[in-house]
Amino acid sequence: MRKNLPIAEEFDHVNEWVFDLDNTLYPRHTDLFSQIDKNMTSYVAKLLSLPREEARKVQKAYYRDYGTTLNGLMNRHGIDANDFLEKVHDIDYSWVEPHPELGEAIRALPGRKYIFTNGDVGHAERTATALGILDHFDEIFDILAADLTPKPAAETYDLFLSRHKVDGGRAVMFEDLPRNLTVPKSLGMRTVLIVPHNFDEAMGETWERDGHDGAHIDYVTDDLAAFLRHYLDTRP
Missing domain, CATH: 3.40.50.1000 (HAD superfamily/HAD-like)
Incomplete structure (x- = not known):
């Protein structure tokens, strides 16, 4: 129970x-992850040359299907994990x-x-x-x-x-x-x-x-x- x-x-x-x-x-409600989320959308948009709206759909599909967006990008596009992690975690921690x-x-x-x-x-x-x-x-x-x-x-x-x-x-x-x-x-x-x-x-x-x-x-x-x-x- x-x-x-x-x-x-x-x-x-x-x-x-x-x-x-x-x-x-x-x-x-701290909403810190929203910054990471936006950075991931930007990463996908640049990598795949997609508009942000389409990039976000891809990002969320990879998150759902592969556990993380990173895992999806590695499996589908062979990206450098360290480069991804550095870019998406470039955020403001004062939140x-x-x-x-x-x-x-x-x-x-x-x-x-x-x-x-x-x-x-x-x-x-x-x-x-x-x-x-x-x-x-x-x-x-x-x-x-x-x-x-x-x-x-x-x-x-x-x-x-x-x-x-x-x-x-x-x-x-x-x-x-x-x-x-x-x-x-x-x-x-x-x-x-x-x-x-x-x-x-x-x-x-x-x-x-x-x-x-x-x-x-x-x-x-x-x-x-x-x-x-x-x-x-x-x-x-």
């Missing part, structure tokens, strides 16, 4: 805390406000903490620095560490678990995309879906909401800091 507030006893075994980055560690409450909650969690992102380390570090939470994480597992195979591919989760010696049965994953929680659930992880503020269902692309009420999701919250604080405050 899906719950909105953590039951502390259900997390007693957890000592590995795994967080997605974009629209998870910062709320969707992200510091979140000391979230930082304190993450710091207080028992065990190791990870950022697991389809972006790159540089983007993760800059975002976490803007939030004021970077120092509370043990490792960042990015798209390059994943050998450029993005979530939700099962082999990417397997690689993450293997590289960092994480026992899925003692881990929890926080994500904003329901489909990215299917594999973690099958690996024995607790799963927490992060949704927009006040559970607004306007979550970007329609397909991104698919599975949001699935059995692979244990918890749903629109406030990550409050969720973690409630867990910490109710521990035995």
